[in-house]
Amino acid sequence: MTTTIPYLPTARVQLPNRVRKESKVKLTIQVGDCDGVTLVRCRGRITFGVEALALGERVAQLLPSTQFMVLDLSGVDAIDSAGLGELVMLYMRTKASRCELKLAAPRPGIWDLLQLTNLTSVLQVCSTVNEAIASLRERVA
Numbered sequence: 295m296t297t298t299i300p301y302l303p304t305a306r307v308q309l310p311n312r313v314r315k316e317s318k319v320k321l322t323i324q325v326g327d328c329d330g331v332t333l334v335r336c337r338g339r340i341t342f343g344v345e346a347l348a349l350g351e352r353v354a355q356l357l358p359s360t361q362f363m364v365l366d367l368s369g370v371d372a373i374d375s376a377g378l379g380e381l382v383m384l385y386m387r388t389k390a391s392r393c394e395l396k397l398a399a400p401r402p403g404i405w406d407l408l409q410l411t412n413l414t415s416v417l418q419v420c421s422t423v424n425e426a427i428a429s430l431r432e433r434v435a
Contacts, residue, residue, distance in 0.1 A: 321345040322369075323352050330434035331427050332360040337369030340377030353384050357391040362430040366423050368399035378411060385417055394418075394433070398426035 321338040334353065340346055356363065365384070373381075381397070388395040397419045400408060408414050420426035 319344045319348055321348055323349065325352070325356065328364075328427050329431050331362045331364055331430045332356055333364050333366060333423070333427070335366040335369065339372035340370055340380060341372060341374045342376035346376045346380040350380050350383060350387075354387065357387060357393055361393050362434060363388060363393055363395050364420075364423060364426040364430065365395065365397050366399055367397055367404055368401065368423065370404055371401065373404055373407060378407070378413065381413065381417060394430060396420055396426040396430060398423045 319338075321336060321340060321344075324335040324337075326333050326335075334356070336349065338345065340349055353363070353365075365381075385395055395418070397408075397417055399422050400419065405419070408417070408419060420429065
């Protein structure tokens with residue numbers, strides 16, 4: 295069965311006051327719902343500074359209203375140690391909120407980094423967004 299992933303409008307991420315206004319965020323975050331699963335689509339880079347902070351803030355905003363979340367990494371072209379740390383923090387926050395998080399569709403370089411740092415033993419990573427949504431959809435009902 296094929297899942298149709300909805301069009302996700304780009305959401306503006308409101309950054310905390312500690313982020314300077316002249317900073318340019320090189321991460322676009324789109325949020326949508328697919329059969330009761332919150333889909334967070336990332337495009338750009340998750341690196342030290344405003345990008346990692348923006349992702350953390352956006353997921354924190356979503357946690358009170360969701361139990362199942364897929365973080366689509368197919369559009370992420372770079373991630374550094376701060377970005378990896380943010381993924382671990384997202385895992386910890388979602389778990390504390392009784393929300394199940396799955397990462398989906400990382401590019402080969404990102405996949406290699408997740409394996410090299412052994413984060414694949416902690417984080418649930420699916421090869422496609424459809425696979426991640428399907429694995430969570432069973433629990434939505």
